[in-house]
Amino acid sequence: xxxxxxxxxxxxxxxxxxxxxxxxxxxxxxxxxxxxxxxxxxxxxxxxxxxxxxxxxxxxxxxxxxxxxxxxxxxxxxxxxxxxxxxxxxxxxxxxxxxxxxxxxxxxxxxxxxxxxxxxxxxxxxxxxxxxxxxxxxxxxxxxxxxxxxxxxxxxxxxxxxxxxxxxxxxxxxxxxxxxxxxxxxxxxxxxxxxxxxxxxxxxxxxxxxxxxxxxxxxxxxxxxxxxxxxxxxxxxxx
Numbered sequence: 001x002x003x004x005x006x007x008x009x010x011x012x013x014x015x016x017x018x019x020x021x022x023x024x025x026x027x028x029x030x031x032x033x034x035x036x037x038x039x040x041x042x043x044x045x046x047x048x049x050x051x052x053x054x055x056x057x058x059x060x061x062x063x064x065x066x067x068x069x070x071x072x073x074x075x076x077x078x079x080x081x082x083x084x085x086x087x088x089x090x091x092x093x094x095x096x097x098x099x100x101x102x103x104x105x106x107x108x109x110x111x112x113x114x115x116x117x118x119x120x121x122x123x124x125x126x127x128x129x130x131x132x133x134x135x136x137x138x139x140x141x142x143x144x145x146x147x148x149x150x151x152x153x154x155x156x157x158x159x160x161x162x163x164x165x166x167x168x169x170x171x172x173x174x175x176x177x178x179x180x181x182x183x184x185x186x187x188x189x190x191x192x193x194x195x196x197x198x199x200x201x202x203x204x205x206x207x208x209x210x211x212x213x214x215x216x217x218x219x220x221x222x223x224x225x226x227x228x229x230x231x232x233x234x235x236x237x238x239x
Contacts, residue, residue, distance in 0.1 A: 005130060008104040009047045011037050011068065013112050014079050015056030019218045024054075024112045025062050026222065029229055033057065033216065034062075035066040036115035036135045043119035043239065046126045053092050055079035062215020071095065085109065086196055093193060107187050109198065113221075114183035116212040116228055122184060125206035129186045132148050137186040140178035141213040149175060178205060181213035 013024040013034050025032040034052065041050040052063035053074045060070045072095055089107060096102040108126070110117070121139070129137040150161035153165050184206060187198040211228045214221055 003187075005105045006103065007046060007106040007108055007126065008093065008096065009041045009050045009108040009110055010089055010109050011041070011052045011063070011112055012085065012088050013052055013054040013056070013059050014064070014228045015054065015059060015077070016081075018081075020216065020222065023081075023216060023222075024056075024059055028115055028222070028225060029178055032062050032066070033115050034063055034112040037110045037112045037117070038063060038066040038068045040117060040119045040122055041110055044122035044126070045119075046123050048104065049096070049102070051092055051096075053088055071100070086192070086198065089192060089198070090196070103189075105189055106126065107189055107192055109185035109187075111215070113183050113216040114214070115216070115225055116182065116214055116232070117183035117208065118212065120211065121206070121208060125184045125186060128204060128206055129144065132202070132204055133203045134186075134204045135191055136198055136212050137184070137204045137206055138199070139181050139184035139208050139213075140205045141181045141210050143177045143179040146174050146177065146218075181208055181211065182215040183208060203226065 011034065017023045020026065024034045028036065038052070039049060041047050050068045052060065052068045052070050054060050054063065054070070055074045055076065057073070060073060064070050074088070074091070077083070078091055089109060093107060095103070096104065125137055125139060149164050151158040152161050185198050188200065191200050192198060211231065214225045214228060216222050216225055
């Protein structure tokens, strides 16, 4: 849709989850978790196809109702705890190319566990990716942890995790660091399929605020997402 590049957004959603059973369709303010990612992708204006890859018929149904394409049920061998995201992405691309004869230049991975990532985030990240002719892009947020401030605990005694002169610096004197937030991954199709990686030589970062960077893995994360969702909607309604 943008600059003659065709983009496929892949939303992976396994049926099994140990940390939060059924998390991909758990309700967040009355809406299944995965629906937030589907709607953000559809509303971004930069994606040609939004596909959900899942091994669950229930997730497939919910996703289809939300507007995503669900043209296949993911093979069992790609739905285990050991299955790699790379293989899941490649399987989706191969399906479109070999079965549907559809080809894409760019592949975007949107995890359903990042429901607060919005359409604007997707559009801005994709624009950043294209304008810099990047090989790949990952969304990040400012990290609250500094390696030189981390400590190891050994029999009750604290020792610096990293040794060196920087361990004595004040926090404000340390360089700002960013952590992957799991919300958006973008990669060139050829890099993914030929090299089996989502990180290229020219890898860019799209910065997101912490309040939209919640990655849901357990009940605590879900409560955090609920809090930030209420805060965001309260601000919007009061403007």
